[in-house]
Amino acid sequence: MLDVSVAYNRYKFLGHEFLTWLWFVIETRSDRLKDADGAPVTLVLGDRIVLENHHKEALETVTIKGSEAELEEGRLSVKKGAVVTELNLRLHQDDRTWRFDIKGESLSVAGLKAPESDGDKSDIEAVVLDKMDQYEKVLAFVRHLYREFITLRTSGEWDKKTLHSIRKWIASA
Amino acid sequence: MGFLSSSVSVVCYQVQGKLARPINETVEQGLKQFTIRNIDNEPSDKAVGWTSFEAPFSPDFSGASFSYGTYFLFSLRVDKKSIPAKVVAKCCALEAEKRLKQTQQKVLAKNEKKQIKEKVLHDLALRIPATPGVFDLVWQYEDGRLWFFSTQKGANEELETLFVKTFSLRLVRLFPYTLADLSCDLSAPQKDALLKLSPTKFLE
Numbered sequence: 461m462l463d464v465s466v467a468y469n470r471y472k473f474l475g476h477e478f479l480t481w482l483w484f485v486i487e488t489r490s491d492r493l494k495d496a497d498g499a500p501v502t503l504v505l506g507d508r509i510v511l512e513n514h515h516k517e518a519l520e521t522v523t524i525k526g527s528e529a530e531l532e533e534g535r536l537s538v539k540k541g542a543v544v545t546e547l548n549l550r551l552h553q554d555d556r557t558w559r560f561d562i563k564g565e566s567l568s569v570a571g572l573k574a575p576e577s578d579g580d581k582s583d584i585e586a587v588v589l590d591k592m593d594q595y596e597k598v599l600a601f602v603r604h605l606y607r608e609f610i611t612l613r614t615s616g617e618w619d620k621k622t623l624h625s626i627r628k629w630i631a632s633a
Numbered sequence: 634m635g636f637l638s639s640s641v642s643v644v645c646y647q648v649q650g651k652l653a654r655p656i657n658e659t660v661e662q663g664l665k666q667f668t669i670r671n672i673d674n675e676p677s678d679k680a681v682g683w684t685s686f687e688a689p690f691s692p693d694f695s696g697a698s699f700s701y702g703t704y705f706l707f708s709l710r711v712d713k714k715s716i717p718a719k720v721v722a723k724c725c726a727l728e729a730e731k732r733l734k735q736t737q738q739k740v741l742a743k744n745e746k747k748q749i750k751e752k753v754l755h756d757l758a759l760r761i762p763a764t765p766g767v768f769d770l771v772w773q774y775e776d777g778r779l780w781f782f783s784t785q786k787g788a789n790e791e792l793e794t795l796f797v798k799t800f801s802l803r804l805v806r807l808f809p810y811t812l813a814d815l816s817c818d819l820s821a822p823q824k825d826a827l828l829k830l831s832p833t834k835f836l837e
Contacts, residue, residue, distance in 0.1 A: 462810065462828075464805065464806065464811065467808075467810040467811065468806075468808055468810070470810070471808075471809050471810035471813075471830070472808070472809060473832040474809035474810065474813070474830065475808070475809040477832070477833055478809065480835065538835070539836075541835065541836050543835070563784075564809075565808070565809070566644070566784070566806075566808050567645075567807065567808055567809060567812060568642065568643065568644045568645075568784045569642065569643045570642040570643075570784055571640050571642065572640060572641050572642065572643060573639060573640050584687065584701075585701050585702065587637070588636070588637075588701045588702075588704070588706060589701060589702045589704075591636065591637060592704060592771055595641065595643065595780070599643065599645060599780070603812070603816065606809075606812060606813075606817070607816075607817045607818070610812075610813040610817050610819065610827070611817065611819070611823070613830065614813075614819060614823040614824075614826040614827050614830070615823065615826075618833075623833060623835075626835060627835065627836070627837055630835060630836070
């Protein structure tokens, strides 16, 4: 395996491509997503998106906060060649909602808010196990999505089909 | 933001290697050996060590108290003393004045000034209590997975160093490349393709 710090910097573009692909997935098949166990989930964009665009030597960062309508600016940035570097997302399953931010270059999850549990709060072991289940729901889902992305990315499928579909989505923005 | 906070930040790791059995005892031994040391009333300005999740200021790892179901849950504690530069400057100036009076000198040599600064820092470190930073982690030993509840660069670096020192196990942070290489079940040709990837041009 490559040296960890070299690999971090050399391949951080994969995290940005993953989030850009994820936005495309959310807009084109959000209602058909499944979690790591195959159960249906709904994933929607939250209220924050960060994009980066490299213009020759200069780096332009665009941060958009707001409702769906204001994300139009984000779509325009993608149209100009930007990639997504951070996304705020909401994951829904049954009547529960998880909110979190994901950063492309590290795939770290921040601001993760899990649904409130109605279990016995005086039993610390039960509280810990329930919390861990709640967190793992999001973390396993992110791994599951990344696995789908990287499988596509390292196969001929990416260049043959996926990239073509993403370009069509970008052009329609 | 701790494990039970209403909002958490998480960095995922893969743990490589195996511990000597019985696992719980080996973990307990490691945690006890590298438990955070109290540096209040000591000249040290920093201490890093493990502490209990439920009692971070009175660590106790006896009786597998760090075991919750199939998880190990404990915390990294980083205690630091930060002495404001202006306080150091004031104390050095006062100490230098005292020394000049005692020795009837007009100026202090460079070496004397250095000695004064060292003494001032030592004395202040004894008087100032350390500020603790507590960062929770969850470790699922069987699957080799570890979740660290902080995205702070410094805290993650301290974790990586102390974990290897304590358990002699490699801790690999999962980011785009390592997650693809270690956790996505890629075939050998896909791993070769991964190494050769370059950024996609989304625009035609």
